[in-house]
Amino acid sequence: MSAPAAGFVVAIDNGSQSTKVLIVDAAGTVHASARVALRPYSSPAPGRWEHPGDDLWDSIVAATRAAVAGFGGDPREIRGIGLCTIRFCRAVLRADGTLAQPVMSWMDERLPRAYERESDDAVYVTTSSGYIGHRLTGQRTDAAGNVQGTWPIDTERWAWSRDAEDYARTGMDPSMLFDLVAPGEALGMLTAEAAAVLGLPAGIPVIATSNDKAVEALGAGLRDPEDALLSLGTYVATMTPGDRPVPPHPDVWTNFSSRPGGYLYESAGVRRGMWTVSWFRDLVSGGAEGVSEEGLNRGAESVPAGAGGLVAALDWLAPADEPWRRGALVGFDGTQGRFHVYRAILEALAIESEAGDERARRALGRARRRLVVTGGGSGSALMRQILAAVYGVPVRTPRVHDAAGMGAAICAAVGTGLHPTWDAAVDAMVAVGTEVAPEPHLVSAYAEVRQTYARVIPRIRLLFAD
Secondary structure, X not given: OOOOOOOEEEXXXXXXXXXXXXXXXXXXXXXXXXXXXXXXXXXXXOOOOEOOOOHHHHHHHHHHHHHHHOOOOOHXXXXXXXXXXXXXXXXXXOOOOOEOOOOEOOOOOOOOOOXXXXXXXXXXXXXXXXXXXXXXXOXXXXXXXXOOOOOOEEOOOOEEXXXXXXXXXXXXOHHHOOEEEOOOOEEEEOOHHHHHHHOOOOOOEXXXXXXXHHHHHHHOOOOOOXXXXXXXXXXXXXXXXXXXXXXXXXXXXXXXXXXXOXXXXXXXXXXXXXXXXXXXXXXXXXXXXXXXXXXXXXXXXXXXXXXXXXXXXXXXXXXXXXXXXXXXXXXXXXXXXXXXXXXXXXXXXXXXXXXXXXXXXXXXXXXOOEEEEEOHHHHOHHHHHHHHHHHOOOXXXXXXXXXXXXXXXXXXXXXXXXXXXXXXXXXXXXXXXXXXXXXXXXXXXXXXXXXXXXXXXXXXXXXXXX
């Protein structure tokens, strides 16, 4: 086997809460990294959630400049940029590619509906990757794998629909849409203007990836159909690979993969999953020293399974079809403290996501062999222990916790020839971090806790439905 070509790639991982940028070589070694938090969403009206100002672009610029400043190599050896952004967003642009209105977050109630023009100078409608790609290259191109939600997309062809009814249904005319590009192909070349802002050489190819969850799966090395990947991000759900779209089903849906022509089967998930963890951390810290997420994890390790009887209903963001749902914590008897609440939130994430994965696997007719965990929450040893017990299988993390960043790097490595194939790139760039086996006493304990959740959660939701 020939050795991979020399050089580096820049991986942009623009997530829901922050933008992370890695500079990676062909062996998957991270030579520089930076993270810049996004500003809190703005909500100009009930049900509307927007990224304020030009926050997506500003965070990408700041994180890229910081990563480049910390890079000890020669920027001229950077071969490409892999661009990964948040899925299910909508950007409305003027003729020159600037924002005609703030980018709509994936939580915005307008996204499941047909597009309705709100700005007189709106000309194009695209995704977050289409908008950022245009800022980087000046081209009207977008990652085909990031076109998820209400768009006139033909999922089997990875292309815009040929059916006029799809355009009528989504409120979009073909003239409003960007050209679609497969993962590993170039969106365009970095313009001199963008290069100057980012601190990179002009002319570097900007490589399409897919949606952020699919790129995360790639960067975690997900390939086995009996493995599930659990993304512990703002949205928490499991994914498993497939080779064709599945028919519509209430418990599983088809997402694009980050490999051309591939697919991921995704379970129902928890909205604002790890966001709730961050919310509770900030709520109890009040800026006090020592009340960090790491400190909460340490304290919660001494709390027995079941969190002293606390049950968390993780409905901090209600789904569109059940807007009455609300988050709740029940079961207080005066003996619990902040560590009990924190552990209850982690347990609820594990129990809710496992139930969704089990329903999806039943629909697919697949067994579960192992759970691969990514995202910020994957760094918690307590969370990995809880997940192993609830899912009943070994839990593995990739060596690089920013799996979406590594997935973007893999796309750029393939697209620029650092690796000849997708499998070669994954083999060379993805490595196992930690693996935790289920502990029998915890498996037994969480079997009882899950029974409690099965009784209590439906009753909580009925209260709000009334």
